[in-house]
Amino acid sequence: MLKFNEDAIKKDVEETLALRKDVEVAVKKICEKGYDNIFLVGIGGTYAVAEELMSYLKGHSKIEIYLENAADLTAEGNTKLGEKSVMVITSATGNTPEMTDAVRYGKEKGATIFGFVDEKDSPLAKETEILFSCKGGAYLKLLVIMLAFMKEKGEFELYDLFYQQAESLGDALINVQKEADKKTEEFAEKHGEDSMHYVVGGGMLKGAAYSYAMCYMEEMLWMRTKSISCADFFHGTLEIIEKDTNVTLFKGEDHGRAQAERVERFLPRICDNITVFDTKEYHTPGIDDTFRELLTPMVMAAIYARINVHLENVRKHPMEIRRYYHKLDY
Structure with missing residues (x-):
């Protein structure tokens, strides 16, 4: 890999x-x-x-x-x-x-x-x-x-039980990255040069969508993006989504899942260019389902770590390069 x-x-x-x-x-x-x-x-x-x-x-x-x-x-x-x-x-x-x-x-x-x-x-x-x-x-x-x-x-x-299982967390996140590698590579090859990216997330992954769009795609990869919460998607953003618009949905295993599913059900009616990254599809050996909600952001971070690697490769743009951030006095 x-x-x-x-x-x-x-x-x-x-x-x-x-x-x-x-x-x-x-x-x-x-x-x-x-x-x-x-x-x-x-x-x-x-x-x-x-x-x-x-x-x-x-x-x-x-x-x-x-x-x-x-x-x-x-x-x-x-x-x-x-x-x-x-x-x-x-x-x-x-x-x-x-x-x-x-x-x-x-x-x-x-x-x-x-x-x-x-x-x-x-x-x-x-x-x-x-x-x-x-x-x-x-x-x-x-x-x-x-x-x-x-x-x-x-x-x-469940404090003590959580930390007993957290001993497996490193290996679990490694497994997530391995399982996500093929899909994230395909995503990067398909969307690496798209002119605009819409990243949608809800619940605990609202922050993940915001962070991924701004800190990774914009800051590190120089890609134009907009992040949208699942709760707000139906209050503006849906009007500019067209058949070929690139929309990526982050879907977790927390209280925000129902909101993400609502967006997921609606999108195919107006768009043919949708990618869903669902944490539930990735396995975390040694971690019970009891703690999957709590760890949803970490699982998604492991997934988009692989998106980063492949976008960097497709775009031939090292993620360490900055033009302005911590380069200019502001």
């Missing part, structure tokens, strides 16, 4: 899970001290990942949780942010100015800053009070933190 590193996939998962006990200790101290609310703060891809998890948390936790775009939080403020707030963040580089500004704003309000920043010496890491550093995906990092808070509140009874 092209650009496929099983060791790297497993390492990313294992490094995050190895910090779980330390995260639990930190969360327990916060809970013993007492807190009022939690703010999930991100921008761009990290906001999208937080949105994925927030979609789950809204239906499974009674913790008072707010989802905030870092730049908007700094500009607009939030009267709920205060001395008994916990701001949860993730970042790879730690150099995104909007995130650093948001964290400084949170500290001014007295909030506790808690999160994962890969680069320990970065500006954002230096502003983070409770800091963990490792490589790996942002979703799993946020999940480890938020499940620990849910456990302390008595909301996630």
Whole structure:
């Protein structure tokens, strides 16, 4: 398989899970001290990942949780942010100015800053009070933190079982990538040079559609896209879909599945150019169906990791190239 590193996939998962006990200790101290609310703060891809998890948390936790775009939080403020707030963040580089500004704003309000920043010496890491550093995906990092808070509140009874099975997570995601490789290669060959891409997702995959369209197709592959939530698809976007319009639907195993199925049923009436990536079609050995909802974003991320590889190859465009992002002063 092209650009496929099983060791790297497993390492990313294992490094995050190895910090779980330390995260639990930190969360327990916060809970013993007492807190009022939690703010999930991100921008761009990290906001999208937080949105994925927030979609789950809204239906499974009674913790008072707010989802905030870092730049908007700094500009607009939030009267709920205060001395008994916990701001949860993730970042790879730690150099995104909007995130650093948001964290400084949170500290001014007295909030506790808690999160994962890969680069320990970065500006954002230096502003983070409770800091963990490792490589790996942002979703799993946020999940480890938020499940620990849910456990302390008595909301996630299958906590121990989940982490027993999470020992198989790296291998499970490797299997997903293997199973997805042929279909994603065919997708890239068919659509790699299309002039426009519509990416639709609902529930926990609304954030995945947003992230994939913006952070991968636009930023890394220079492809024109629009992401649409399944909930909003019937309130505008359907009017510009034609027979040959390229539409990609991300379909998960969470509460948003019914919305995705509604879009899937309708599209063939007006369009002949539809691709559906359904997480349910891919197997995760060692992971029970009980946890497939919770892991839906990670399964989809494994699928589109293979889309990335094949689009990069078809378009002969290395994903590391940037013209403006972190290249110009803005």
